[in-house]
Amino acid sequence: MLVKLIVNNEPKVFECETGEFLLDTLRKYNYLSVRRGCDNTSCGVCTVLFDGKPIPSCSLLTVRAEGHNITTVEGIQEEADKLGRIFGDEGADQCGFCNPSMALTVYAMKKELCHPTEEEVREYLVGNLCRCTGYIAQERAIMRYLEDKS
Amino acid sequence: MVITEFLKPKSLEEAYSIYNSEGKNQIVGGGAWLKLTLKQADKLISLDDLGLNSIIQTDKSVEIGAMSTLRSIEISEEVKSLYEGILSQACHKIMGINVRNLATIGGSIMGRLSFSDLYPALLVMKAKLVFYKSGEISFSEFLNNPKRDKDILLKVVIDKEEAKGFYKKVALTALDFAVMNMAISKTKEGFQISIGATPSMAALAIDTIKYLNGCEAITEVEIKKANEILLNEIHISDNIRGSKEYRTELVKTYLARGIRQVTKNVG
Numbered sequence: 001m002l003v004k005l006i007v008n009n010e011p012k013v014f015e016c017e018t019g020e021f022l023l024d025t026l027r028k029y030n031y032l033s034v035r036r037g038c039d040n041t042s043c044g045v046c047t048v049l050f051d052g053k054p055i056p057s058c059s060l061l062t063v064r065a066e067g068h069n070i071t072t073v074e075g076i077q078e079e080a081d082k083l084g085r086i087f088g089d090e091g092a093d094q095c096g097f098c099n100p101s102m103a104l105t106v107y108a109m110k111k112e113l114c115h116p117t118e119e120e121v122r123e124y125l126v127g128n129l130c131r132c133t134g135y136i137a138q139e140r141a142i143m144r145y146l147e148d149k150s
Numbered sequence: 151m152v153i154t155e156f157l158k159p160k161s162l163e164e165a166y167s168i169y170n171s172e173g174k175n176q177i178v179g180g181g182a183w184l185k186l187t188l189k190q191a192d193k194l195i196s197l198d199d200l201g202l203n204s205i206i207q208t209d210k211s212v213e214i215g216a217m218s219t220l221r222s223i224e225i226s227e228e229v230k231s232l233y234e235g236i237l238s239q240a241c242h243k244i245m246g247i248n249v250r251n252l253a254t255i256g257g258s259i260m261g262r263l264s265f266s267d268l269y270p271a272l273l274v275m276k277a278k279l280v281f282y283k284s285g286e287i288s289f290s291e292f293l294n295n296p297k298r299d300k301d302i303l304l305k306v307v308i309d310k311e312e313a314k315g316f317y318k319k320v321a322l323t324a325l326d327f328a329v330m331n332m333a334i335s336k337t338k339e340g341f342q343i344s345i346g347a348t349p350s351m352a353a354l355a356i357d358t359i360k361y362l363n364g365c366e367a368i369t370e371v372e373i374k375k376a377n378e379i380l381l382n383e384i385h386i387s388d389n390i391r392g393s394k395e396y397r398t399e400l401v402k403t404y405l406a407r408g409i410r411q412v413t414k415n416v417g
């Protein structure tokens with residue numbers, strides 16, 4: 001079947017199976033920044049923004065996204081670059097597999113919460129697993145990014 | 151997931167009749183649980199176009215549409231104002247923000263999940279469910295007698311009451327299911343207590359509630375006695391997340407703390 005979505009502000013028409021999940025459709029159409037981790041609604045690396053809200057793309061049927069706005073990390077390039085540089089500065093980067101999903105969630109958080117505390121940041125990001133870093137440097141980087149006005 | 155047909159009905163009657171037509175038909179709420187459990191369906195019925203995702207305040211109560219996401223419930227000011235926010239707290243402790251933006255209260259109830267972190271809170275708030283065909287039923291009655299086959303849950307209704315509330319989830323990690331969860335409320339009518347994930351399904355602790363409601367005053371003596379009664383009436387056992395002994399200690403500790411908390415400054 002054909003499904004119309006808006007991906008990173010561009011109208012798209014994708015061919016998919018009725019029971020296909022958004023993660024599979026996006027990857028099929030080369031949005032490879034959307035990663036497949038557990039494929040079990042648990043790890044958060046497949047996170048995209050659905051009308052601005054982080055959701056696990058492995059668990060949303062593509063047909064249910066018809067007409068909605070999907071944002072992948074390419075859609076927030078400028079902010080992702082900024083966050084990426086701060087991650088680098090703080091030594092928060094390792095393999096990078098979780099970075100796109102982390103950047104999207106941090107971006108959504110910056111829009112939703114006003115001056116969050118470290119505790120609130122941790123709680124907001126609890127569903128985005130990173131298997132390398134241990135989160136300390138990431139937290140430092142994210143706190144810096146949230147205060148960044150540039 | 152193999153789905154023959156995906157349908158997005160425009161009316162409840164249409165949704166209901168498709169659901170009840172021949173074949174293996176399934177309603178999708180947020181779909182997060184179905185992702186893990188459903189392999190195949192003939193017709194998958196979306197409730198997305200039926201306006202079931204709002205949280206409305208009326209004179210007497212707060213009505214939470216079945217398609218409201220856990221995140222929208224968690225941050226709703228209306229829900230925070232009920233029973234000192236225990237339902238918001240319960241939502242807050244479930245998975246990450248991304249899953250909570252998808253999973254719904256309707257799916258949580260109709261999924262009949264023994265580990266559910268919402269059930270104890272809904273039970274002590276005396277939540278009522280409203281179904282399309284079978285009408286209103288209390289949540290506690292629904293848990294005892296889930297026979298609502300092929301009906302559609304429309305909303306969850308919680309009456310506003312002057313109430314104290316206590317909520318606790320204990321889990322080994324932030325993303326794990328509970329080892330135990332508990333909610334306690336106190337209104338002018340008295341206490342409500344519910345323990346879940348023991349790992350049996352949450353229920354109201356009827357005998358303990360009756361005992362506490364018959365006490366003139368609540369001191370450490372009554373709390374100790376309440377704990378004895380509670381351990382006799384609920385079923386606690388082992389599973390991969392915790393032993394019976396560990397769960398028993400958790401229940402004892404948090405029951406005492408919870409009762410102390412809700413009796414503070416209340417007559």
Ligand SMILES: Cc1cc2nc3c(=O)[nH]c(=O)nc-3n(C[C@H](O)[C@H](O)[C@H](O)COP(=O)(O)OP(=O)(O)OC[C@H]3O[C@@H](n4cnc5c(N)ncnc54)[C@H](O)[C@@H]3O)c2cc1C
Nearest residue numbers: 177179180181182183184253254256257258260266267303
């Ligand atoms: C990885 C993961 C971890 C989780 N961890 C926890 C946890 O720690 N604590 C916790 O409390 N919960 C947890 N949950 C459960 C979650 O909170 C939801 O309860 C669950 O996902 C069901 O909600 P849903 O909207 O996804 O339902 P769906 O998957 O859409 O549906 C579940 C069932 O309900 C039926 N249904 C849905 N809506 C209606 C309706 N309106 N009328 C009739 N039938 C309906 C569906 O047909 C289906 O049978 C977890 C879920 C996942 C996926």
